[in-house]
Amino acid sequence: MDNHISAVMRASTPLELSKYYEYITSRVKEEYELASRVRAETGSPVPVVEVSLPSDMAERVEVLVGPRGVASLIRDLLEKCDEDILPFRLAETLLKRYDRINDDALSQVLKVSLAVMTPPCITAAPTEGITGVKIKKNNDGSNYLAVYFAGPIRSAGGTEIAGAVVLADYIRRLAGISKYQPTDQEVRRYIEELRVYRRKVGRFQYNVPDEIVEFVLRRLPIEITGVATDPIPVPAYKDLPRVETPYLRGGALRVLNDGVIGRAKKVLKIVKVSGLDGWEWLEEVAAKLSEAKSTGKNTGLDDVVGGRPVLSTPGRFGGFRIRYGRAPTTSMAALGIHPYTMRLMENFVVAGTQLRIDYPGKGGIAVPVSSIEPPVVIFRDGSVMRIDNEEKLAEAERSEYKILFNGDILISFGDCVENNVKLQPPGYCEEWWIQEALLEESRKGRLSDEDRRWLEKIRRDPYRIIPPVEVACRISHKLGVPIHPRFMPFWDRISGREIERLRRWLASAIPKARKGWGMLILDYDPEAKSILEKMLIEHLVLDHKIALDLHWVKSLNFLFRPFIRVDVSKSSVPELISSLSGTSFRPRMGSTVSARVGRPEKAGQRRMKPPVHVLFPVGMAGGPQRDIITAANTRSVVLELVRRVCLTCGEKTWMNRCKHCGKPTAMMAECPRCGAEYIEPEQEKCPRCGEELKRTWKQLVNLKELYENELMKAYEPPPRVLKGVRALTNKSKQPEELLKGILRANLGLYVYKDGTIRFDAVNAPLTH
Known part of the structure; x- marks a missing residue:
């Protein structure tokens, strides 16, 4: 509590940022202390704030995962090694502290190491996703390691499901345990289990062929297993001696399918950091998955959900063009989309929309970035327009249009490093051009x-400053660099024959053309029109004429030299560009990604259905709205509530404080058979007769008096309605204080079933 900003943070951050952190920390500390005082003074069931405030990641790991003293060890190791290697060094150090290597020791080491691998240690994967580790026997009598996974290991947590397996293998080697040797029946059980899970429970993020699953299972050095997560039995191979449950093991299946196999490249990256050998087969797995994808076995459309549009398919010309970089609105796992693209897609994509993509990872959230390449559309009359200002956007929205080019998708280079993928060739863009020119x-x-x-x-400012076309042509000619991207056609899929056809049309049409509205109006030619569309060159169709912007006329004249009598139809595009203009060819479209709308995100208060202000029961007295104010008009209501007793005066009540002497009360239980009473009992059954203890009773509660007293404490006007619940569902039947409900009702807030006020927000990582 005394030092929430570590010395490392203060040393590595600018002064302004350190002050910002200190301000936040001091305010959090103030609110925490205030909440602690309120808890202590108001007779809350728990007189302290349950959530602790650890000073750094190391302390958080110790509090959530343990063991005691591990925080100082983590800090010491951080001074000696990088964060990437820290989980492995920590596992090595912790394992040496155990005199005897057993299941509990290995489980503790794995959980702590995994927590460090997934900072800031706030996911459920290390604490609840791994239920345990066991040393089991191979058929040849040797020992092997089995890791048991449960439901909180989710497919969305890429690092934890990939890293847990690598860490387990590292720990296995440190402990001197042999590799896992699966039987044929265990392999077939996994394949069958995956099929049943997909059919009856839910989909996985990756559709993996059976042969790849078998290939991986026969090479895994540890057993990936787990507890039953769904009450669905496996139809075959369910009575295997080393598999404890006949039911589906959802956590284990996700780790295998979406972790080790689906994220093979990420696993490989972790393996390289750890220095482990024996995982080279993962490269073959990654290659097989890529092959399955490229041959159409996995198109990315197999698990498309109705109502979630497919925005582009893999490798499609005109799809989202890859552009590397970051904007103030983007960071890791955030994808920059032009705001005009969002509008043209009828707002199916907005800021915060989750997108499923095929590169560099599985997805990210969309955020608007206006400095990237905008979309290109074609209208019903054949006109092609680059939507780069509000006027053009308004014109498009008033008309019927088809999107020829989605525009750029801005991808962080860090995402490529994180996912351990090769960089795909990007399209030629302004920041590339200026570097070449300089x-x-x-x-x-x-x-x-x-x-x-x-x-x-x-x-x-290469993104906003566009030179005149004459300047762009001069720079390109004198330096031999490609023309500025603003005046470069999307010529990636054009042939020499098509360029020759376009040259001949320009040579014949330009002398007869007339100028108007800053454009050159040329004779219509259907083949030339098709080529212009194919290269996404902006033009209008007017009275069976083609109107080209003058800057495009000058650019095409510079690049293709239509008045030079030479036939380039048999040349490749790079060759003819070099020979005609003396400049270099660059791919304008480059690589594209597939994209579709993923699970809808939302930002708003999370409410129970129906919404509730306070977890206080009213039975049927509150009417259909469960209104406590309405129920108070009946004065007294019989409610089933917690049993409590005042240890000072002996008064039995349901309240946290005795209404006679004001002292805190304690929970009690009574045996319905022998009548014995117990204060704060830890056992469920009566020690005397073995009967289950009763911890609640039906009590007559004067709601009118209670409500009026709480209203006086609140110093608040009475709310119009105060919604409670029909009955409490928690085991002890401990209600909330009405005072909380009054405050919430006046502030327009609602309580969730665990007694918290929750707000769901989209996690949008920002660069600045």
Whole structure:
């Protein structure tokens, strides 16, 4: 509590950021102390705040996972090694402290190491996702390690489900335990179990062929098993001696299917950090998955849910173009989408929408970024428009249109590192162009003062400063670099024959063309029109004429030289660009990703159904709204509530404080058979006769008096309605204080079933 900002944080952050952290910390401490005083003074069932405030990750691990003293060990190791290797060094150090290696010791070491691997240690994976570790016997008599997984290991937690298996193998080797040797029946049991789970429970994030599952199971050095998570028996291989349950093991299945196999590349990354050998077969698994994907066995459309649109398919020209970088609105697992793309997709994608993608990971949330390439659409009359301002967007929304190009999807380079994937070639973009131009100018120094000034302007803001087309052509010609991306067609899928056809059309149409509205109006040619569409070149169709912006006319004239009499139909596009314009070819579209709308996200208060202000029972007296104010009009109501007793005066009540002497009360229980009474009993049954103890009783509660007294304490106007519950569902039947409900009702807040006020928010990681 005294030091919430570690010395490491203070040393590694700017002064302003340290002050910001200190401000937040001091305010949290104030609120925490206030809540503690209120708990102590108001007779709350628990007189202290249950949630502790650890000072750093190390203390959080010790509080949640243990063992005692591990926080100081983690801090010491952090000074000696990087965070990536910390879980493995911690496992090694902890294991040496045990005189005897048994199941409990191995389980503790694995959970602590996994908690450190997944900072800030707030997921349920280390504490509840792993139920235990056992040393079991292979058929040849050797020992092997089995890790038992449960439901809280979720597919969404990529690091924990991938890292848990690698950590377990590392610990296995430290303990000198042999590898797992699966039997044929155990392998078939897994395959059958995966099928049944998909059919009767739910889908996995990755559709893995049976042959890959078998390939992995026969090479895993540990057994991935677990407790039953669903009351559905496996139809075959359910009575195996080393598998304790005949029911589906959901946690284990997810670790195998979505962890080890589905995230093979991430597992490989962790393996390389740990220095483990014997996992080379994972590269083959990753290759087989990629092959299955590329051959159509796994298109990404197998588990599409109705009502969630598919925005682009794998490798589709015009899909979301990969662009690497970060904006102020993006960071890890956040994907930048142009806001005009969101609007054109009729707001199926908005800020915070979860997108399922095929690269670099499985998904992320959409956030608007206006400085990336915008979408291109085609209208019913054949006009093609780049939607780069509000006027064009409004025109598109008033008309019928088809999206030819979704625009860019901004992907953080860190996501590629995190997912251990190869970088896909991006399309040519402004930040790439300016670097090439600056490099060539530093080498050749051929630009005029005016052109150098333009380069300097663009260097300062390459996303918004666009040079005139004449300047772009001059820079490209003098330096031999590609033309500025703003004037470069999307020529990735164009052939030499098509460019030759376009050149001939330009050569014949330009001399006869007329100017108007900043455009050149050319004779209509259906084949040339199709090529312009294919290259996403903006143009209008007017009275059976094609109107091209003058900057496109100048750009195409510079790139394709239509008035030079030479046939380039048999040349490749890079060759003809180099020979005609003397500049280099760059792919404009580059790589695209598949994308579809994932699970809908929301931001709002989480409420019970129907909503409740206070967890206080009213029975049928509150009417259909369970209104405590209405129930108070009947004065007294019989309610089943907790048994409590005042240890000072002996008064039996349900309240936390005795209404006679004001002292705290204690919970009690009574044996219905022998009548024995117990204070704060830990056992469930009577020590005398073995009968189950009764901890609640039906009591006559004067709701009118109680409500009026609580209202006086609140110093608040009476709420219009105060919604309670019909009956309490918790075992002890301990109600909340009405005072809390009065305050919530006046503030428009509602309580959740665990007694907390909850607000669901979209987790949007921001760079700045």
